[in-house]
Amino acid sequence: MQPGRARPTPPPAQPEHASHGEGHCPGHGPTDPPPHVNWWHGLIGVNNEAAAKGGINALLWRYHNEQNPCDPKNEPPPFLASVLNFGLLALIVVRFGRKPIAEALKKRKQTITQELDNASRLKQEAELRLEEYEDKLTRLEETLAELKAEHAAQAEVEKAHVLAEAEQRRVRMRRDAEFRAEQELKAARAMLLQEAVQNAVVAAEELLRQRIGQQDLDRVNEDYLKAIPAAVSAGARRGAQTTGAAT
Numbered sequence: 001m002q003p004g005r006a007r008p009t010p011p012p013a014q015p016e017h018a019s020h021g022e023g024h025c026p027g028h029g030p031t032d033p034p035p036h037v038n039w040w041h042g043l044i045g046v047n048n049e050a051a052a053k054g055g056i057n058a059l060l061w062r063y064h065n066e067q068n069p070c071d072p073k074n075e076p077p078p079f080l081a082s083v084l085n086f087g088l089l090a091l092i093v094v095r096f097g098r099k100p101i102a103e104a105l106k107k108r109k110q111t112i113t114q115e116l117d118n119a120s121r122l123k124q125e126a127e128l129r130l131e132e133y134e135d136k137l138t139r140l141e142e143t144l145a146e147l148k149a150e151h152a153a154q155a156e157v158e159k160a161h162v163l164a165e166a167e168q169r170r171v172r173m174r175r176d177a178e179f180r181a182e183q184e185l186k187a188a189r190a191m192l193l194q195e196a197v198q199n200a201v202v203a204a205e206e207l208l209r210q211r212i213g214q215q216d217l218d219r220v221n222e223d224y225l226k227a228i229p230a231a232v233s234a235g236a237r238r239g240a241q242t243t244g245a246a247t
Contacts, residue, residue: 038062040080051075 042051042062050061062078065071093101136143 038075038078040078041075042078043081043084 041058042060044060045062046064047057047061048063048065050057051063062075063073065074068074
């Protein structure tokens with residue numbers, strides 16, 4: 001070794017269980033044959049002391065060294081336990097889940113069938129609508145001509161209706177005007193007649209005043225005063241006769 005150079009670091013020691021490949025235990029490397037299958041040892045779980053006793057304990061318990069995963073006595077979980085677990089799970093599913101699963105599958109089938117029916121119905125409706133739209137497009141010009149004719153007919157009807165209403169309004173206004181004129185004429189005639197009567201009365205009074213003198217007025221007053229006692233006597237006689245008849 002030359003002075004001034006660092007001493008090379010020795011390679012790290014390889015663990016004993018990695019001799020057949022990096023990170024693999026002996027007998028578990030990629031080129032090693034598969035390990036043996038644990039068919040029935042340790043159906044319940046891991047117990048190293050009980051598994052070493054053999055007999056029924058070997059059926060119930062298996063050996064597994066947690067500190068040394070490469071211990072050759074380590075045993076994987078038994079295949080029979082996996083079969084029993086799967087059978088128990090299948091039994092539970094069949095016993096308690098068959099009816100709900102069957103109902104769920106039935107409902108799912110009904111839902112899918114209904115959705116397929118709805119999809120088929122919607123497809124048929126869409127095809128019918130498409131045919132209708134295509135038919136309408138082909139008859140678009142005819143429809144436009146019919147609409148124009150219909151609108152023209154409606155316009156004529158509206159025009160006739162407006163003219164009829166205008167004529168009715170004109171006749172009604174004329175009738176109202178004639179009625180008001182007639183009423184005003186009657187009122188004017190009545191007013192003129194009243195004025196004529198009043199003028200005639202005034203003229204008659206004036207004529208009487210001119211023709212009747214003071215002597216005539218005195219004679220009329222005397223005749224009136226003379227007629228009063230006779231009227232009183234006649235009234236008294238009629239009252240007495242009425243009283244006697246009542247008695």
